[in-house]
Structures are given as structure tokens and as C-alpha cells.
Amino acid sequence: MDRVWRYVLFLFLLAGICNMLPGTLTAQSVELPALTYDDSKISQKEIISCYEKVNQLIVAYPDSARQLFQRGIAQSNAQHYFYGVALHTIGLAHLQSDPKIALRLLSQVKKHVVNEQDADIRGMFYLLLSRVYNNLEYKDSAIAAAYELLKVALDQPGADPEEANSSLAYQTLAACYSNNQKDELLSIYYYEKALELEKKYKRSKYLGRIYFGLGSAYANSNNGDTLRDDGYRKGLHFLQQALPLLTKDTFLLLSAYQNISGVYGNLNDFDSARVYAQKSLAYSGAKAAALTRIQSYYLLGILSLRQNRFAEAINDLKNGLNLAKENGLRMKMVQFYLKLSYASDHMHQYDTALFYLKRYVDLQDSLVMEEKMKLTVRLELNFRSAEKDKTIAQKNLELNEQKNRIKTNKIWMAAGLLTSFCLLGWIILFRRNVQLRRGREAEQLKQELTLYQQGEEIRHLNAMIKGEEKERARLGRELHDGIVSQLAAVKLNMNIIRLKYPLADARQDYENMLLQLDETALDLRKTAHNLMPGILIEHGLVHALESYCEKTSNFTGIDIRFIYEAMIPRMEPDLELSLYRMVQELVQNIIKHAGAARALVQIDFHDPLLILTVEDNGTGIDLKTATLTGIGLSNLQSRVKALQGRMDIKGSPDRGTSVFLEFDLSLINKAGTS
């Protein structure tokens, strides 16, 4: 039953809103006047008066009205009279039975309408737009348009802001919401607002319609809940109130009968329901739309089913089905098939029942398919419009940025101006204490110079270190690839001589020679490696330091532990090499001077700080005698300075020496990129 119910309401909405348009109600029996737009040069005022006349024709002579509207559009276009174009286009859209075409027409004039001073035309536009969207089942757009309508109505700079238009706006909103199943309460709320206004201004024009809507919404808000029937009762109350007010509006009257019948049905008062359903059928003679009659038959059929009068039910349903078939209303046919199958089943006509059921399933299938297709198309459309929105948003963003830029420029100009004034003032002041200034300026200059010199020094150091490293790398490669390899080859050859020839007396000399060769090769290799640590370049600082400590430990017998706890990132090759060199120099110092048994090399990274610690348990550095001037440490100092790092040395005879080096990698990276 509920499903039937909703359908009735929906029907009303389409028709009901359509009728709300201004003009339609006044046009009862206007004769077709001899009015044309034929004049090649009629004034804008005349265009408007023509429009008003045509507007009264639209019920009685819709086809003529359509033609005249089209001519009006052409005439207005010829004069670049956009108001006229918009007015006539809205009229034409109103006469369109296909909502898609209507929407296209409305979209064409939207940009003219929204900026129009005249509130009436904007109101008309949004009213129609909301209706068209509603027909297309674009609910959100329909609601948005209805709100625009409300805005127009409330903003009207007329005598009374809450006059007719806002009532219309509330009705439209209510109608939109009553289409949304969950929002019946909102619908009721807006209908009541409209009702309040109508009562306040003592008007009856829309009263019947509002009662109808209110009643339907109340009934719908009950939502099939049979235990609590307040909604049904209230709905019934308002619908009954609507009946005497709807005598002129056949369509609404019939819908009201059907709705009342539906509510009675829901309240299980089948006899009353039947009375109203029959009334609806009786009044919907040839004049009413086929849909209304189909609907009446369906209602009757269902009521009969509920009362177990199956033969009557089949009769009514068959009538309805035939009518639906004639009009090609497949959505309706599906419903009839199902109910017919149900009824036949109860009459023990199983073959017929099966036949109807089959028709039902087939039709339902194809409808679902169509629905799916529609949905897909809708989704795609939504997606495209979302894309469009995105580009628009992007454009807006760009625009805003441009605006901001202009603003910033203005601010800068103002600031510049201000600065110039300040500068002027400053110059005057400057002249007054020129002596004092000069002294201070000289000092400032000196400071700047020092700063500059420091920067210059760092640059110079960096260049020097880089040049040195380049030279070392070249030397290292040459040594390694050339001389070391050649020595290895010589040794190989000498080994073979030993195998090939009995050396007898020369054996000892020969072995000594081989040993000497080994030592030379080892020295050379070490030098080459120191000059150009291959692991560092290929595998990074951590592996290189690890390998270096292991090897040095091995050569010297000092237990050198290499510790790193944090993840050390790979850095610029120049930087890694520089850090490696510093550790190398510090460790070399330990070997040469400290007399230590143990040493610690530690690298920590705590973004952006990189900390190197090199420590030993030797005799401790004597800071006073400034071993710093020793070549190793002075090299170290310039390296630290070049990287704008910090060096901290602590030494004591009982605890050995600790050297901490700290570098801010973000600083180095900045220097590297600038």
C-alpha cells in the first residue's frame, strides 16, 4: 500500500508545481487577441506588453503561445534586449513537456537572469528551474533552486518582504523535500510556514494546494507505521480540508481523492477507501489524464485484494493494465502484472498466475537494466561536472592569486613610498650628526668587511679543499690503477721465476727482494687508498669509516671502535669525503701522538645535526702548547671552518683526548645550493 501511496503524491508534485507559475491561474477563457510581434521595430515596452498578453494564452492555446514566445525571443534578440529574451525563454520553457529541453532553455538565459534587477523574473526563473530539476529527479539541484527562490522572495525591496512570493518559495521547498523520502518533516515545516503566510494575508489562492501538500506530507511521515497513526489522521484531516478548495483544479482534486483513499486503506478502513477510489475513477472521465485513471484502477484493485474480493480485483486490474498498455507506461504495467498474478493465484488459476508472474519478471528485468543505464549515465555526468567544478575552482584560485599579487604589489609600493619618506627624514638627521655617523658607519663597514672576509675565507677554504681533494683523487687513482697494479704484476712474474728456475744460492736474496716488493706495494696501496678511498665513493661514509677503523686497528694494534646508532643518510660526495678526512686526521693524530691503547670513533645524526666524536685513552692533548698548529689539526680546523662547523676539544692526562665535531647539514646544504 505504501508504494501506491508514494506514487500518488509524486504525481501531484509534478502537476502541482507546474501550476504555481504566475499567469496560469488567471488564464481561463481569454480570446486569442490579434497580437503579433510582426512589427520590425517595436519598442521594448511593447515587447513586454505582448508577453503579458501571450502569457494569458498558455492554458487555452498552448501551441499558439509557444509560437508567439519564439517570435518574442527572436524579436528581443534582434534588439539585444536580454530581459525580453529571458522572459520569453522562461515562458517557452514553461510550456515544454520534456524537462531536459526546458532545462536547456533555462540554462541559456541563466546568466542574464541572475544579474537581473527585476526580482519577479528571477523568482519565475528559479521557480521553474526547481520544478524542472524536480521532474528530472535532480533533488539537490531542485532544493538549491528553491532556496534561491526563497532568497529572491525575502530580498524583495517591496513593501512587505513576506508577501506572495515567499509563500510560493516555501511551497516549492516543501514540494522538493516531500520528494525526498526522509525529509517529510522538513516538507511539513515549510508547508506550515506557507500556510501561516496565507492565513496572515487572508488569501485563498494557494490554500487548497497547501492543505493538499500538508496532508500528503503528514500521511507520508507516518511511513507505514501502523501502531502510531497520528500522521495518517492529521493527513486525512488536511486532505479533507483541501477537497472543497480544489473544485477548479481537477487534477489535484483527483489526486486528493486517491490520497484519501490511500490513507483510509492504510488505516484499514477499506469501505471508505473504496468510496474515494471510486470517486476518483468517476471524476476522471475522458478529460483527465490516463495516468489518473490507471492509478484509480490500481487503487481499486488493491483494495479488492485486501478485502479478498479477487474476481473484482482481477477486473479492475485488467482495466488498469489495458490502459497502461495503451499509454506505454511500463512502470505501471509491472505493478499490475504482479498484483494480477497474486489475484489469479488466489482464484486457483495457476496457469494465469504463472503467465502474469513471467511477464512481471521480464518487464522488471528490462526496467532494472534501464535504471542501471540511467544511473551510469548520471554518475558519468556527475563526474564530468565535478571535473568542471575542479577546473573552475582552479581558475578562481589563480584569479585570487593574481589579485593577491596585485595587492602585495600595492602594499610594496606603499611601503616603498613610506620608506622613501623615512629615508628623507633619515638623511636630514644624518646631516645633523654627520660626525657621529661617520664614526659608527666606519665601524659597521668594518664589521661587514669582517663578515665578508669570513665568507670569503670559507669560500676560499672550500675551493682550496676541493682543489686539493681533486688532486689527491687523481694521484690516488694513478697510484692504484697504475703503479700498484704494475707492482702486483711484477710480483706475479717473480713468483713464477721462483717456480720455474732453481735459485739455489740466490734464494735468500730473492726472498728478501720479494718481501721488499711486498712492503713497497703495501705502502703504495695504503697511500693510494688514503688519497682516494674507493669504498667511500661506492658505499658511503659509514662503510668507509667502518672499514678504515678496522684496517687501522689491524695495522696499529690500537683497538679502535667505530660506533653509529642512528641512520646516517648518504650525503654529497664532497661532504662525505671531507668528514672522512677529518676522522682520518684525528685517528692519525692518535696513532702518532697519543700513545693510546683504545680509541672511539662515533658518528651521530639527529636531523639536521651531524656529530663526529673521536676519543682516545692516551696521554691527552696539551692545549696550552697548542699542538693545534701541528699540520694535522690546522688542516682539521680549516675543514671544520669551511663547513661552518663547531669543534670542541677536551683533554686531560688521565682521560685522554676527546674531539667533538658538529655540523648543521641544513646550513651546508644551503651553502651548497646558493
Place this chain on the structure above:
Amino acid sequence: MNIHIGIVDDHELILDGIEKMIDQFRDFHLWGRYRTAEALRRALVINQPDILLMDLQLPDLSGNELLRILCAQYPDLKIVALTSMDSLFNVKDMMHHGCKGYVTKQASGDILPEAIRRVFAGEEYIEPELKQRWTESIMKAERHRYQAGPLSLREEEILKLIALEFTTQEIADKLFLSQRTVDSHRYSLMQKLNVKNAAGLVRLAVQMGLVD
């Protein structure tokens, strides 16, 4: 049993020397000598030697890359690294990636033939000196595994001050350091000592006898 030996090295002198070495032994045969990875790979397509002596610094491809490629392509090929690089890092890297032997060019004369024979017999072979160093480093790591790394002087100082409940700012002022530096040390202390918060640091400071 004949052993076919291939060599890839970019130094002509070395190639000559090894070829002479091979001539010394009746069961050694030269399979081929190549100066680039590319030339070697072209030759390997046709047939493969029993042993490949491989330099790690070839002009067109680094040794560890070539090793990975060859191991994937010819799983049965036995490769012996013959190089002048003697860092443990290289030794470990090569042996972990499928190399069967590692000999430095400065090794004494009888080591290379020994390596070739042992690897041919299916064993792995690392030059004794390197092997010794590797074992030591493993033992050292093992010794250090269960004890926390030694604290640097500054770490000890900072740990002490933390245990005495000085704030980062106070520690920084006391030691003439920046707050960032102190934070960094605090962080590495927690990692080193494997504790999660300041309370853990205090507990360890007491254990280490830095504070009473």
C-alpha cells in the same frame, strides 16, 4: 683433471703474469683472457670456464655488479675475486653474493694456485690473512654485542647532568653547547643504552656509578 681458467682484468701486465702462472701447471689451461666485462660476457655465452678470476675494478662494470649478473646467469660458474682491494667490506660483500674465492693481488705466489684448486674442488677459499681479519672482526663484534657501546666523554658528562635533573637548557649552558646538540646527545644516549626515556637514563647513570 684439467682446470679451465678464465681471467678478466684491465691490466695487460696482470693478464700476462697470470697466464704465465697457468703455464706452470700441467692441469691448468687458459680458457680465455678479457679486459672488459662486456667482452667476457660475450665469450661466456658460448661456453664457460671451470674457474673465473675476476678483477673488481673493470672499466665498464664494477666487480660487485658483474658478480651478481654472472651468478644469476651461470649459477654453476665458480668465481674467484683477484683484486688489490683488501678491505673486509669488499670481502664480505663478494662472498655474501656468490663469490667462491677471494685473493688479493699482493698475496704470495702459492696462494692463487691453491685458491684455484680448492674452489675447483667445491670449497670456498679466502686468502688466510683476510680470513684471519674477518674472524677477528666477528669475534670483536661478538664481544661487543652484549655490552653497550662505550660512552664518549661528552655523553658521560651529559648523562651525569641528566641524572642530576638538570634541564636541557641548563646542561647546554653549563657545557657551552646549543640545546640542539644536547638533545642530539640525549637521543643517541637513549639509543646506545637502549632505554626509552629520561627515567631509564637516570637508572643507568646510577648503575654506572656516575651519580650516587
